[in-house]
Amino acid sequence: MPMNEWLEILLAIDNAETYINELTNERYLSKLKEIGMSFDESTVVNFQNTKEKLLKKLPSDLKREYLRLMKKYKDDLIPRAIVPAREERGEGYCVGCSNRIPAEVFQRVKNHLSVDRCENCARFIFWPPLP
Numbered sequence: 001m002p003m004n005e006w007l008e009i010l011l012a013i014d015n016a017e018t019y020i021n022e023l024t025n026e027r028y029l030s031k032l033k034e035i036g037m038s039f040d041e042s043t044v045v046n047f048q049n050t051k052e053k054l055l056k057k058l059p060s061d062l063k064r065e066y067l068r069l070m071k072k073y074k075d076d077l078i079p080r081a082i083v084p085a086r087e088e089r090g091e092g093y094c095v096g097c098s099n100r101i102p103a104e105v106f107q108r109v110k111n112h113l114s115v116d117r118c119e120n121c122a123r124f125i126f127w128p129p130l131p
C-alpha cells in the first residue's frame with residue numbers, strides 16, 4: 001500500500017478518536033445540552049466500530065505505535081497521534097510540539113513519500129494538502 005494510504009487511515013482513526021473523546025466528555029456534553037443539542041448513544045458506538053475496523057487495516061507496528069501515542073497524548077493540549085507539519089520561511093515544523101523538522105524529513109513529508117515521525121514528540125506527521 002502506498003505510504004499516503006497509511007497516513008489517510010491514521011488520520012481517519014484520529015478523527016474517530018477525537019469524536020469519541022468529545023462525545024464522552026462530560027463538560028462538552030453539558031455545553032451541547034445548554035444549546036439544545038443532543039446526540040444518540042449509537043453515534044459513539046459507530047465511531048468506536050469505525051476506529052476498530054481501521055486499526056485492523058494497519059500493520060501491527062503502526063497500530064502499536066498509534067495506540068501508544070494516543071495514550072500518551074490523550075490529555076495533551078494537542079490530543080492527537082498524527083499532526084500536520086507547517087512551513088515557515090522554507091522550514092518545516094511539527095504542529096504537535098512546534099519542533100523544527102529536519103529538511104530531508106520535511107521534504108519526504110511534503111512529497112508523501114513515507115510515514116515519518118517527529119523527532120521530538122514522536123507523533124506521526126503529514127502534509128495537509130494530501131495527494
Ligand SMILES: [Zn+2]
Pocket residue numbers: 094095096097098099118119120121122123
Ligand atoms: Zn513534534
